[in-house]
Amino acid sequence: MKARSIFFLALALCVMVFGSASLARAAMVSLTFDDGLNGTYDFAYPVLSKYGVPGVSGIITSRIEPDHVDFMNWEEIDKLAGAGWEIASHSVHHVRPIDVPVSYAKEPIKEWTLVSSDPPIYRGHYDYMLLTGLFDSGRPLTAVADAKELKLAPGTYFFDRIYESVLIRPFKTPEYPTQLDIRAFSYEREMEQSKKELADHGIEVKTYITPYNYWTDEAKEASKRYCQFAATGEGLANRPGNFDRYAIKRYMVHTNDTAASLIRIVKENTVDKNSWVIFCLHSIGDNTGWEPWSSENLDKLIAWLKQSGIDIVTISGGAERMAKLAPGK
Numbered sequence: 001m002k003a004r005s006i007f008f009l010a011l012a013l014c015v016m017v018f019g020s021a022s023l024a025r026a027a028m029v030s031l032t033f034d035d036g037l038n039g040t041y042d043f044a045y046p047v048l049s050k051y052g053v054p055g056v057s058g059i060i061t062s063r064i065e066p067d068h069v070d071f072m073n074w075e076e077i078d079k080l081a082g083a084g085w086e087i088a089s090h091s092v093h094h095v096r097p098i099d100v101p102v103s104y105a106k107e108p109i110k111e112w113t114l115v116s117s118d119p120p121i122y123r124g125h126y127d128y129m130l131l132t133g134l135f136d137s138g139r140p141l142t143a144v145a146d147a148k149e150l151k152l153a154p155g156t157y158f159f160d161r162i163y164e165s166v167l168i169r170p171f172k173t174p175e176y177p178t179q180l181d182i183r184a185f186s187y188e189r190e191m192e193q194s195k196k197e198l199a200d201h202g203i204e205v206k207t208y209i210t211p212y213n214y215w216t217d218e219a220k221e222a223s224k225r226y227c228q229f230a231a232t233g234e235g236l237a238n239r240p241g242n243f244d245r246y247a248i249k250r251y252m253v254h255t256n257d258t259a260a261s262l263i264r265i266v267k268e269n270t271v272d273k274n275s276w277v278i279f280c281l282h283s284i285g286d287n288t289g290w291e292p293w294s295s296e297n298l299d300k301l302i303a304w305l306k307q308s309g310i311d312i313v314t315i316s317g318g319a320e321r322m323a324k325l326a327p328g329k
């Protein structure tokens, strides 16, 4: 080969290597740990800290220590936030939008029948799978395990799912059953209240993570009032062409998945440097929760990501970058 050709070949190679590196942004990966289990703090946090990268923790606000021993306490959640992790809302009770009323507008339960008068107990119809809370004129009623227990105290309710009926003993006896103001805990309330509980602890929530990766158009529309970004499942990478800030896609990680299988997903999906792969993990390093993964696997995955020059970002960080690539999304 002539010297001149070698020179042009070398020049072309330089443009390919350095030119593309300076023009393209790096592909992104996010590591999300759902449910706020202990393994997030005990095992995932030390591994991520070792590499100096942030994670994302999705908190179920009704499942926090000391009431729930498998979950992190507020102090641990605060430490993650202080270390640059993103704390996302993962609802109050971890329900799907099809199992409860979706909106505040659908919360009221009307048409009550008086079934006994001393003490006054009313029956109403409730045809959803789950009843996670009931309010009497805004005051929460307490669930009891058996209809007979309603006799013990006012301000109680019993949900009989088989008969889709709910029995209540209100705080005050109204003159007519139509005067009862009873509401069920909706999915919209799940989003607003979890965000508020986190804000009360000084944590600003930008992202909502859908429980069970379950999402509906109606719930997605409602989420726009309570968060800037919402992440769900779908098992796809996010790209400027398919990016939706209220349906950010994630890959589920199962206990039997190896670090190599996750690396393969990243390799296949980050050929396009503008793409973003998000993994949905749960607990790390122990056997609690749904599909836990090992610390060794997590370490191997992050070591490879770092070595490959792939940016590890939070959901809000990645979404803000993606929104610039896909304006209007």
Ligand SMILES: [Zn+2]
Pocket: 034, 035, 090, 094, 210, 211, 212
């Ligand atoms: Zn979850």
